[in-house]
Amino acid sequence: MRKPTTSSSLQMMPRFHPPYISPSDTGTTCFKETTRRLGYLWHSLGNEKMVVKVYGKAQAVCPQRVMHCLVEKGVPFELVHVDIDNMEHKRPEFLQKQPFGQVPYIVDGDLELFESRAIVRYLAEKYADRGPNLLGQTPEERAKVDQWLDVEAINYNPWAFPIVFNLFVLPIRGLPANEDDASAAVDKLNKVLEVYEKQLSKTKYLAGDEFTLADLTHIPATRYIVENCGLSRLLDDKKHVKAWWEDITGRPAWKKVVSFVETGGSNYSP
Amino acid sequence: MAVKVYGAATSTATVRVLLCLEEMGAEYELVPIDFFTGEHKSPPHLARNPFGQMPAFEDGDLILFESRAISRYVLRKYKSSGPDLLRDGSLEESAMVDVWLEVEAQQYDKAISSIYIETVIKPVFFGGVTDEKVVAESVEKLGKVLDVYEARLSKSKYLAGDFLSFADLSHIPYTQHIIASPHASLFESRLHVKAWWESLASRPAYKKVTAGVPTSK
Numbered sequence: 300m301r302k303p304t305t306s307s308s309l310q311m312m313p314r315f316h317p318p319y320i321s322p323s324d325t326g327t328t329c330f331k332e333t334t335r336r337l338g339y340l341w342h343s344l345g346n347e348k349m350v351v352k353v354y355g356k357a358q359a360v361c362p363q364r365v366m367h368c369l370v371e372k373g374v375p376f377e378l379v380h381v382d383i384d385n386m387e388h389k390r391p392e393f394l395q396k397q398p399f400g401q402v403p404y405i406v407d408g409d410l411e412l413f414e415s416r417a418i419v420r421y422l423a424e425k426y427a428d429r430g431p432n433l434l435g436q437t438p439e440e441r442a443k444v445d446q447w448l449d450v451e452a453i454n455y456n457p458w459a460f461p462i463v464f465n466l467f468v469l470p471i472r473g474l475p476a477n478e479d480d481a482s483a484a485v486d487k488l489n490k491v492l493e494v495y496e497k498q499l500s501k502t503k504y505l506a507g508d509e510f511t512l513a514d515l516t517h518i519p520a521t522r523y524i525v526e527n528c529g530l531s532r533l534l535d536d537k538k539h540v541k542a543w544w545e546d547i548t549g550r551p552a553w554k555k556v557v558s559f560v561e562t563g564g565s566n567y568s569p
Numbered sequence: 570m571a572v573k574v575y576g577a578a579t580s581t582a583t584v585r586v587l588l589c590l591e592e593m594g595a596e597y598e599l600v601p602i603d604f605f606t607g608e609h610k611s612p613p614h615l616a617r618n619p620f621g622q623m624p625a626f627e628d629g630d631l632i633l634f635e636s637r638a639i640s641r642y643v644l645r646k647y648k649s650s651g652p653d654l655l656r657d658g659s660l661e662e663s664a665m666v667d668v669w670l671e672v673e674a675q676q677y678d679k680a681i682s683s684i685y686i687e688t689v690i691k692p693v694f695f696g697g698v699t700d701e702k703v704v705a706e707s708v709e710k711l712g713k714v715l716d717v718y719e720a721r722l723s724k725s726k727y728l729a730g731d732f733l734s735f736a737d738l739s740h741i742p743y744t745q746h747i748i749a750s751p752h753a754s755l756f757e758s759r760l761h762v763k764a765w766w767e768s769l770a771s772r773p774a775y776k777k778v779t780a781g782v783p784t785s786k
Contacts, residue, residue, distance in 0.1 A: 398717040413668060414671035420667045421664040424664075438645055443633075446634060446635045449674075
């Protein structure tokens, strides 16, 4: 259980204001709003355990995946900067938390997790009762979400990564890139996107007709590919992929993530 | 009605799904897909798995691909007739299962699959020549991953915690082959990894499925 506040801090305690209850309130709205405000009250008492901490670099793909999921679910978080450029993620203290020396990892109360795709599954499950349903409603829908989540991890990312790494990350660091790796990856990714085109001509999103985690995990890397690597042509000749891309990147939650990153944000509140 | 798995015993991804079906005592039919004739790239199979890979899975109208997604579906569908390998009832435990499943797919698989592909798949299936440089690099990578596993398994009995989970079983398909090779020393030299592997290999489901999987040339 949480430690109680000391009497000296009682003077500075923020007030809890009960929510306005409209005549049309069903009771559930009041309960949810009350719970939400009590949650923020608890947080503002200095109980840092309420806020999820995301450890990573804001511009990196994997932390963005996690931040997007948090924003979709309206969950406040703190982004704790990890100085990747100076190899902080390879130092012993970091490796205690993420033994493979990668970002992100999160701390949620007593729970510490790494691997962004595992983190977003956890968040989608934990906050299943709020925001969009990111995991499907039935076992069959859930299986489709799992399937396309794995497609991203196993069939898409192996090509997306060398493109972003060689055509975006290395040039920024002024380091030589492997053009052949990038070029080969572009061809492979194009073939994968042809499969996506077929799927998206049948369903609005990858796993069905609702936006899910399976769509979400694609966004950060693909955005760099399209906007920073000069490869919008990969989508331009695929009508359905292009429409899907415009739809998912048009989501308010994603736009908030982009803005948060661009403005150097460290604390997010919905 | 029995579910169908379209694949081959020589396909490590197919083995992953078969292991889960056996663990849960499910009734299933393995429909062989012939790798050598390119059947996995034929239109009927592409209709099930548009990436032309093995396995594909059919449960009535539901068709799935990606072995780990299929496995999750199977473990949930037959939940009442086998061990709890996903820990869906606990947010924290299921999160740890997901973490180590990602580690398997992202860190472990990449290192170990290269060794198997270079030393077995290439020469046996494609008449190619093993690239010893790639093997050496992959062995080094796998060694580093196994160092992390050794540290982890010295703190908990299995990867996700003190309970066996799908995260552990998901490692079996490739590991089975490497254990039967000279590179077994990677596992045998690490005390806790060795014990962990022996625990997995002693399971009846493991013995049944791997009996049908050739491990030598």
